Amino acid sequence: MLFFPEPLPPFVPQPQPHPTDILGRPKIPRISEDHKHQPSKDDFVAYAGGAAMVILTVAAVVTYSNIFNPKKHDDHHKAASHKEHHAPEPAAPPPAKSSHSEEKPCCDEAKCNEKKEEEKPCCDAEKCKEEKKECKEDCKKSDCKKEEGKSEEKQHHDNEKPSTSGSGSGATEDEPKSSSSEGKAHSEKIPDHVPYLMIGGGTASYYAAIAVRGKEAEAKVLIIGDEPSVPYNRPPLSKELWWYADPKSRDTLEYINVSGKRRDIFLESDGWFVPTGEISKASHGGVSLLKNHRVKRIDTKSKKVHLDDGRTIRYDKLLIATGGRPRKLKELQNADGLVRKKIVYLRDVPDYQKLEDICNESDTKRITEIGDGLLGTELAYSIKRKYPKLDVHQVIKGSGNLPNILPKELSELAKFELESNGVKIHSNAKIQGAESGKDGRAILKVSGEDLESDAIVVAIGIEPNVKLAKDAGLKIDPENGGILADSELQAAEDVYVAGDVASYEDSRLGRRRAEHWNHAEITGRLAGANMTGTKTKFWYQGMFFTKLASKLHVSAVGQTDSKLDTVAVCSKESEKQGGAKKCVVFYKEKDGKLVGVLMLNMFGPAIDVARRLIDDKVKVTSPTELAKLFPLYEAETPEKEDQKKEEK
């Protein structure tokens, strides 16, 4: 198998002491033995002064920081060590909370009133009354179970790292699969009002917050996320954590990147976020993060959101960046409990950890991946790359991989490349169901064949989380399923959208919704800036990059839908020399104008060239001429020219 070479940390030779200097003269001894140079009284006073300064500095650091406080470590570090003391619980799904919700209501009115007053003293009698009423309503709806609430709260305090107990198979938009805050005591104070409120603790909200603070130096931002950690990058969960991992990566979530530098997936440390109880009083503002919470309802008229624990927060500007959840495979919905434990829908950290744990088990033999898209194909490659001894199967419904993006011919090439990397692909396959086998493995029934599997990884797309917006009266795009917004990403007065859920007007390519990391960053920044009053229309096209096999790097920008007519221009020589096939694919509108560009095994700044060509509405009349703008061949070097002459 051919992989990209993994760079090792550079070796830096240490200088050796030598008796002579560079000119061959004997070196002057570093410590003179001449009595003239012996320290005098003045020197000792200076030493004492220096020591006093060191002590004062250390005292100041201890006083003004918590640097020596053993509790100060970032959540993920704390959680990593926490993990070591507890047996992993990879497969135990949390009890389905919703199923008990109506059986054991336990919130009482008095407690509700008490809490409301404790957390948010009301000055306005009418408002107070209204809030109490809402609290009671929320209490009635919630499934707060005293005992579970207590244990969940404890877990929240003890382990703020993404939970490892998520099954990944039972979550819906309304039922978070990780720990829910419903029914537990309010463990953290929250502001009554915040100027900028962002729902969703992912990439889009993070970059929106960055943009807001870039525009307004003292802006106050609150991000509400339902995960127990700070925002993190999801791409490494199917890429770098498999490709560049060390033995501890599963717990540290760290990897060594291509430049040889250690990275983790988290976007910031915990200290970067102002505690939620302090944001109101923070004189120069900041970004605050409310973890483990969901917004249950948005009231756009009174500009207020209702949290899952009954509390409310007023806002001036709101961002909805609720992301998406994995689409469920209906053929596996009725599978028995044992099979369900073997199913992984990879979306978040616990999903990644569950999959790693299965791959690491000594008796694991086969992982079966269902789905022909980017995530599924990427994962099949990544698992095989990290665990070459495992039997990795991929079940796809057509004749090739990435059929929604790649033209048929290249889609089949992708399949071939993956197979060359050791992934066994079942094409044109029909999934008929799954049942548990004798030895505890799951048996996936595919086109009449039984695939005994230790894990069934399902990656068949994302369903945008739009219920909250829909319930708030915002319009949903009937075509792409996103929240309908204008070209400035505004969905309603003072309400903006970004990331996976945003259906926005692209002045060049029409109405769109996209689910890529770079797109979440771009729309996040744009929505954040527009929330401060900048009225910028969407203009910068997001790109995506992936590696699906050792000879299959894909990067693309614009509308790359295989339903469009396409023209590929490929290099002839690269394949002959055993190299990766290099191609540039042009995607055309009906009138022949370019709307998207995809590059196979090509790198460099060509993505910006593609952005320019799309903006300029170039007609793909002479594709071989257009292809000269893309690095199908390396630039001529003197060595290459000499080599050519010799050949002639």
Next chain:
Amino acid sequence: MSSGKDDERVFGKHETFYLTDDEFWSDIKDPYIEKLAKMEPEEVYPSNNPGSTLPDGSINFECHCVGHLVASPCGYEFRQALNCQKTAKDDEMEEGKCADELMNFMECVMRTNCFKSNNDDEKDKDSKEPAKS
């Protein structure tokens, strides 16, 4: 990736062309393509990163290069320190100008513990991370 439905995939019309090394390096006939080919990469398309300096020469705090510093709880102190440094002359800096601003920033960073220390270098938050569906 646009949302993939369970329907049968209908591919658009597709054509493939091949270029040899010589054909690829042959002269570009189309003047528009030739113009683009001669441009520096940064001229071809504007970046969505606005850069570190505003037209009046002052610091652009919207630059992606300082995004995570500006948005941090010490963002205000960071702005004060950087603005002071930008306007101060070399000899003024030597005399200790901006020391208070820098100390305020450092004090804030230590108090809030707002920047990661587990990495062996400072992360470039705004570099384009590989993206996926």
